[in-house]
Each structure stands twice: as structure tokens, then as C-alpha cells.
Amino acid sequence: MSAVLVAGVGNLFLGDDGFGCEVARRLASRLGARAEVRDFGIRALDLKYALERHAHAVVIDVTRRGGSPGTLYVLDPATEERVSDVVAHHGMVATDVVQWAVERGRQGDNPRALRIVACEPESFGDEEEGRLGLSDPVAASVEGAVRIVEDLVAELAGEKPCTSWG
Numbered sequence: 735m736s737a738v739l740v741a742g743v744g745n746l747f748l749g750d751d752g753f754g755c756e757v758a759r760r761l762a763s764r765l766g767a768r769a770e771v772r773d774f775g776i777r778a779l780d781l782k783y784a785l786e787r788h789a790h791a792v793v794i795d796v797t798r799r800g801g802s803p804g805t806l807y808v809l810d811p812a813t814e815e816r817v818s819d820v821v822a823h824h825g826m827v828a829t830d831v832v833q834w835a836v837e838r839g840r841q842g843d844n845p846r847a848l849r850i851v852a853c854e855p856e857s858f859g860d861e862e863e864g865r866l867g868l869s870d871p872v873a874a875s876v877e878g879a880v881r882i883v884e885d886l887v888a889e890l891a892g893e894k895p896c897t898s899w900g
Contacts, residue, residue, distance in 0.1 A: 736767065736768065736769050736770045736788070737788060737789040737790055737890075737891060738768070738769040738770070738788060738789070738790045738791065738792070738887050738890050738891055739769065739770050739772070739784055739785065739787075739788035739790070739791040739792070739845070740758060740761055740765065740769045740770065740771040740772070740791075740792045740794070740883060740887065741754075741758070741772055741774050741781055741784065741785075741791060741792070741793045741794065742754035742755045742756070742757055742758025742759070742761075742771075742772070742773045742774065742794045742795075743755070743774050743775065743776070743778075743781065743793060743794065743795050744775065744776070744795060744796060745775065745776050746775070746866065747859075747865075747866060748858040748859055748865065749855070749856075749857045749858045749859040749865040749866075749867065749868065749869060750796055750803075750853070750855035750856055750857055750858060750868055750869050750872045751796055751855065751858050752866075752867075752868060753794070753795070753796045753853045753855070753868060753872055753875075753876070753879075754773075754793070754794035754795045754796070755773045755775060756868060756873075756876055757794045757851070757876055757879045757880055757883065758771055758772065758773040758794060759773060760876065760877075760880050761880055761883055761884070764880065764884065765884065765887060768887055768888075768891060768893075769792075769887045769891070770784075770788070772784065778830075778831045779831075781793075781831055782831045782834065782835075785831070785835045785838075785844065785845050785848075786838065786843070786844050786845070787844065788844055788845055789844055789845060789846050789847070790845055790846065790847045790848075790890035790891070791835070791845040791847070791848045791849070792848075792849050792850070792851060792883050792886050792887065792890070793832070793848065793849070793850045793851070794850075794851045794852075794879065794883065795850060795851075795852050795853075796852060796853050796854070796855040796872070797809075797850075797852040797853075797854070797855075798854065798855065799852075799854060800854075801854040802854060802871070803854050803855060803856035803869060803871040803872060804853065804854060804856070804871030804872050804874055804875040805853070805854040805875075806851065806852070806853055806854075806875055806878055806879055806882065807850075807851070807852045807853070807854070808849060808850070808851055808852075808882060808886070809849065809850040809851075809852060810848070810849055810850075811832050811833075811835075811836050811848060811850060812836050812839060812840065812848065832848070832850075835848050836848065847890055849886055849890075851879050851882050851883055851886070853872055853875050853879060854872075855869070855872060856869035856870075856871055856872055857869055
């Protein structure tokens with residue numbers, strides 16, 4: 735098993751919320767044995783169990799931080815004032831999983847390092863009908879996110895020196 739977990743999260747039926755799933759899909763063939771790449775969708779409990787089996791993790795998601803749609807962020811939830819600001823749109827379950835992972839890392843348990851690669855969404859579609867597919871600005875950011883995750887995996891695996899993200 736790889737020491738690095740790459741976890742795409744989100745709901746494909748809610749427009750830009752499928753960003754993490756799409757990035758994970760593209761990374762699956764590019765990272766090989768360097769990392770375990772999985773699309774968790776909205777399965778927060780499965781994500782929780784996977785996180786405790788890996789020393790390092792990169793979670794890919796969307797988050798609203800006030801930037802233009804398609805803006806990419808690299809977040810260290812251990813340094814965020816409120817973890818809920820990182821994953822608030824997913825509700826209590828995902829926020830709790832990230833908070834749980836941060837607390838485990840602070841105690842020296844897995845995951846010891848957690849990064850979130852996030853994209854500013856444009857739309858989650860209509861609440862009743864949803865919407866398949868990413869908006870144009872978010873779709874245009876997928877390849878940039880793939881490159882960022884590849885660099886983060888190399889850093890977390892100790893293959894290259896840390897880069898300052900932010």
C-alpha cells in the first residue's frame with residue numbers, strides 16, 4: 735500500500751461538486767504506484783477509514799472562498815482557523831472527517847499530513863434537478879489541479895523538496 739492517499743470527493747450530480755471526482759479519474763492512470771488514488775464521491779465514512787491507513791493524504795474538492803470560479807487553492811486544514819471553512823458545503827459529515835483527520839495528525843497518528851486541493855465552484859446546479867458536468871471555468875482548472883496533486887504527492891512521498899503553495 736502506498737503511503738499517500740489521493741482522494742477525490744464530491745457529487746457528480748451537482749455540477750461543479752464533481753470536480754474532485756474528475757481530477758481523481760485523471761490522476762488514476764498518471765500516479766501509478768506512487769499513490770493510492772480513489773474517487774470517494776460522497777462516501778465520507780469510506781474516506782475516514784482510508785485516511786487512517788495512510789501516512790499522507792491529498793483530498794480534492796470544491797470550496798467557496800470568494801475567488802473567481804475555477805480558482806485553485808492548496809489548503810492545509812491543520813493551519814486553517816476553522817476546518818468547516820474548507821469543506822462546509824458538504825455538510826457535517828465531511829467536515830467531521832477532515833476535523834477528525836487533523837486531530838489524528840496532531841497526535842502523530844495517520845494521516846500525519848493532509849492537504850486539500852480545492853477549486854472555487856461556479857454552480858452546483860438546481861437543488862431539485864441537479865446538473866451533470868462541470869462548468870467551463872471549473873473544467874478548465876482540472877489539468878492544473880492534476881499537476882498540483884502530482885507535485886504534492888512527490889513532496890509528501892519525499893521525492894522532492896517541499897514547494898510553498900498558497
